[in-house]
Amino acid sequence: MNFKLTDEQQEIKARAAEFADREVAPNAAELDAEDRVPFDTLEKMAEAGFMGLCVPEEYGGAGSDFLSYCLLIEEISRADAGLGATLAVHTSAGTMPIVVYGTEDQKARWVPELARGDKIGSFALTEAEAGSDAAAIRTTAEKVDGGYRINGRKQWITNGRVAGTMIVFARAVGGAEEGVTAFVIGMDAEGISFGKHARKMGVISATTDDVILENVFVPQEDLLGEEGKGLRVALGTLDFGRIGIAAQALGIAEAAFRYATNYAAERTTFGKPIAEHQAIAFKLADMQTKIKAAQLLTHEAAWMKDEGARHTEAGARAKLYASEVANEVAHEAIQVLGGQGYMKDHPVERYYRDARVTEIYEGTSEIQRLVISRAILKERTGSPAGVEGSRPVVG
Numbered sequence: 208m209n210f211k212l213t214d215e216q217q218e219i220k221a222r223a224a225e226f227a228d229r230e231v232a233p234n235a236a237e238l239d240a241e242d243r244v245p246f247d248t249l250e251k252m253a254e255a256g257f258m259g260l261c262v263p264e265e266y267g268g269a270g271s272d273f274l275s276y277c278l279l280i281e282e283i284s285r286a287d288a289g290l291g292a293t294l295a296v297h298t299s300a301g302t303m304p305i306v307v308y309g310t311e312d313q314k315a316r317w318v319p320e321l322a323r324g325d326k327i328g329s330f331a332l333t334e335a336e337a338g339s340d341a342a343a344i345r346t347t348a349e350k351v352d353g354g355y356r357i358n359g360r361k362q363w364i365t366n367g368r369v370a371g372t373m374i375v376f377a378r379a380v381g382g383a384e385e386g387v388t389a390f391v392i393g394m395d396a397e398g399i400s401f402g403k404h405a406r407k408m409g410v411i412s413a414t415t416d417d418v419i420l421e422n423v424f425v426p427q428e429d430l431l432g433e434e435g436k437g438l439r440v441a442l443g444t445l446d447f448g449r450i451g452i453a454a455q456a457l458g459i460a461e462a463a464f465r466y467a468t469n470y471a472a473e474r475t476t477f478g479k480p481i482a483e484h485q486a487i488a489f490k491l492a493d494m495q496t497k498i499k500a501a502q503l504l505t506h507e508a509a510w511m512k513d514e515g516a517r518h519t520e521a522g523a524r525a526k527l528y529a530s531e532v533a534n535e536v537a538h539e540a541i542q543v544l545g546g547q548g549y550m551k552d553h554p555v556e557r558y559y560r561d562a563r564v565t566e567i568y569e570g571t572s573e574i575q576r577l578v579i580s581r582a583i584l585k586e587r588t589g590s591p592a593g594v595e596g597s598r599p600v601v602g
């Protein structure tokens with residue numbers, strides 16, 4: 208067993224950390240306050256090769272492995288979790304499904320621009336009536352001559368209004384197969400408009416928007432995967448996307464831990480630094496231990512993906528645990544700072560707000576527990592149904 212990162216992984220982590228400290232961290236509070244996407248930083252990330260880090264070189268990416276991508280998400284999220292969300296959705300949800308499920312023609316037409324960062328990717332599954340229960344989506348893709356006409360409304364789409372492409376899930380009607388189907392859409396297609404811009408608690412520098420699709424024509428060649436088999440695309444995408452969210456959670460936790468540690472070493476009460484009061488020192492010990500455990504789960508899941516092994520449950524465990532650790536650590540970091548922790552003068556209140564969504568998007572913690580418990584029961588009983596029937600939960 209070898210826990211050491213490869214030379215390339217260490218180099219990417221160091222480069223990402225240096226970039227995050229220099230280009231990302233100084234702007235994070237302002238972007239959070241102003242609800243603004245940092246396009247200039249995204250351009251610099253594109254120049255650094257970060258917008259397509261785990262995309263194969265033949266499609267314009269850097270060709271690094273998925274673990275390297277997770278290290279990048281971790282470092283960027285340590286500085287600005289909103290930018291981490293933008294990057295994670297762009298890469299694992301907006302670009303990788305085309306790499307994994309696309310035809311050679313689709314990969315050649317869509318992926319290079321995304322991998323170079325010329326366009327930002329997005330992923331539109333959720334609707335007002337369909338989140339965890341993705342099979343309940345109502346957006347339709349009616350079969351017409353040469354393609355499909357898509358009608359519906361997607362809710363809370365990360366990168367929505369700044370995206371150049373969107374992976375859209377709609378219910379195919381009138382074709383050979385009815386059911387949820389995936390498509391790649393250019394955001395310049397006629398009939399796309401934007402509804403509500405979500406005003407959020409955290410990850411504010413990532414834009415989150417409702418996307419309205421009115422009679423949007425999608426040519427046959429932009430059907431992603433098979434007609435009626437779109438849930439496979441969604442499930443497969445979230446299987447690895449969740450590992451990226453675990454990495455985002457790790458980044459937030461690490462930021463909170465470092466800030467709290469530095470503060471505890473400086474702040475004095477009763478004649479000594481608060482870090483020397485056992486109550487505070489033990490908090491730091493617990494925070495670090497939990498982060499290390501979450502990191503092991505996350506890196507193991509990413510490594511399994513890189514090995515080509517099944518990583519559904521490993522990814523769910525990593526996301527479940529890392530997101531809960533991020534929330535616990537951010538909570539404790541505020542406690543370490545006392546009243547200062549509650550003030551906007553320090554970043555820990557932002558970490559606390561940013562951490563919360565990692566327990567919700569790309570599958571809530573309840574859904575991760577369903578994925579994990581179904582697998583436990585399936586192993587025991589051999590039944591695919593397990594907990595609460597076999598309906599897929601994706602979210």
Ligand SMILES: Cc1cc2nc3c(=O)[nH]c(=O)nc-3n(C[C@H](O)[C@H](O)[C@H](O)COP(=O)(O)OP(=O)(O)OC[C@H]3O[C@@H](n4cnc5c(N)ncnc54)[C@H](O)[C@@H]3O)c2cc1C
Pocket residue numbers: 296330331332333337338339340362363364365366407410415564567568569570571572573574577595600601602
């Ligand atoms: C900031 C943000 C960005 C997002 N970005 C995107 C995006 O880019 N693309 C996209 O498609 N979606 C996106 N989403 C949507 C996100 O994936 C969903 O919010 C999430 O999957 C949960 O769905 P829901 O909100 O409808 O909750 P619901 O499904 O209504 O769930 C409500 C509660 O019930 C629980 N629950 C539901 N079903 C079960 C069950 N079977 N067993 C036990 N508990 C259950 C849930 O865990 C939750 O606690 C985003 C959401 C947020 C907040």
